[in-house]
Amino acid sequence: MDERATGGRQTRVMAAERSRSVGPVILLGSPGAGKGTQAKRIAERFGIPQISTGDILRVNVQRGTELGLKAKDTMARGALVPDELIYDMVADRLRQADCQSGFILDGFPRTPAQAGWLDAFLEHGFFENLHRGVCLPIVIRIDVDYNQLILRLTGRRSCPHCGRIYNVYSQPPKVDEACDCDGSKLVIRNDDREEVIRERLAAYELQTKPVVAYYAQKGRLASVNGDLPVEKVTEEIFGVIEARRRADDRS
Ligand code: AP5
Numbered sequence: 001m002d003e004r005a006t007g008g009r010q011t012r013v014m015a016a017e018r019s020r021s022v023g024p025v026i027l028l029g030s031p032g033a034g035k036g037t038q039a040k041r042i043a044e045r046f047g048i049p050q051i052s053t054g055d056i057l058r059v060n061v062q063r064g065t066e067l068g069l070k071a072k073d074t075m076a077r078g079a080l081v082p083d084e085l086i087y088d089m090v091a092d093r094l095r096q097a098d099c100q101s102g103f104i105l106d107g108f109p110r111t112p113a114q115a116g117w118l119d120a121f122l123e124h125g126f127f128e129n130l131h132r133g134v135c136l137p138i139v140i141r142i143d144v145d146y147n148q149l150i151l152r153l154t155g156r157r158s159c160p161h162c163g164r165i166y167n168v169y170s171q172p173p174k175v176d177e178a179c180d181c182d183g184s185k186l187v188i189r190n191d192d193r194e195e196v197i198r199e200r201l202a203a204y205e206l207q208t209k210p211v212v213a214y215y216a217q218k219g220r221l222a223s224v225n226g227d228l229p230v231e232k233v234t235e236e237i238f239g240v241i242e243a244r245r246r247a248d249d250r251s
Helices: 003-018 035-046 053-063 066-077 083-094 112-123 146-154 194-217 230-250
Strands: 023-028 050-052 102-106 138-143 156-158 165-167 221-225
Touching (some): 035 230, 050 083, 066 083, 083 112, 112 194, 146 156, 194 221
Parallel strands (some): 023 138
16 A cells, blocks of 8 residues: 555544544553653544643643642652642643543542542533543553663653653654754753652552552553553554443443
């Protein structure tokens, strides 16, 4: 098949995907597992927004808002920001019009209390375009070998302008330290220092792993192999979303 035909087919597939509701998609996984990388790809394919609580918090810290001032020191230490500060922030974002056909949560929920809060929020039937079945979240855990995580986090660079994520080891930009899309100088996240990374990984083990069990018990959890190359992980994730959509359509 020639390239134009393949490109046309891909565009039609993406248009068809975008015309259907997806509902909530939750990405779970340790720091550095690839949640942000994959969330951007899902967002593009299905036309639903990526909601990264880490990104929203970082913007608040940068702007010096009340929330940012409260969260700043905790984030710099690699600990979790208190649940109460997160709820209003997430509720405000989910009430925006672009979430009505679905959204991807990247970095939330991170404690069993946050997961319970989200269930209650979704139960309210807030989402007019989503019938009840679709409102059940699709929960995907990205599994990555522990030693890989350190390399991924210490090698991460991101574009301060468009948010694109790179890695000096596995996904370098075409030009050293410059974004492929807009040429901005790439930056290193403040919490990607080795001592903070260890704290973040410990917080994940202690506080976020129970969220995995929470969704497994509800029969909503699927896992993908995050050690694979980015494109392969994306394929696995698309497969999970499609299979869950079909199952929810039947029920
Ligand atoms: P947050 O911003 O959510 O950070 P995180 O969970 O630690 O996750 P990361 O963003 O570090 O990793 P990722 O999984 O998105 O990986 P990425 O795609 O970038 O949270 C930061 C802080 O905010 C927290 O510590 C906490 O203080 C606070 N916070 C946020 N949400 C909160 C909440 N709900 N409650 C309380 N506190 C909260 O990939 C990493 C690297 O690997 C990149 O370089 C990428 O290029 C590379 N890579 C990705 N996939 C692959 C692959 N398949 N193969 C090779 N390399 C890959």
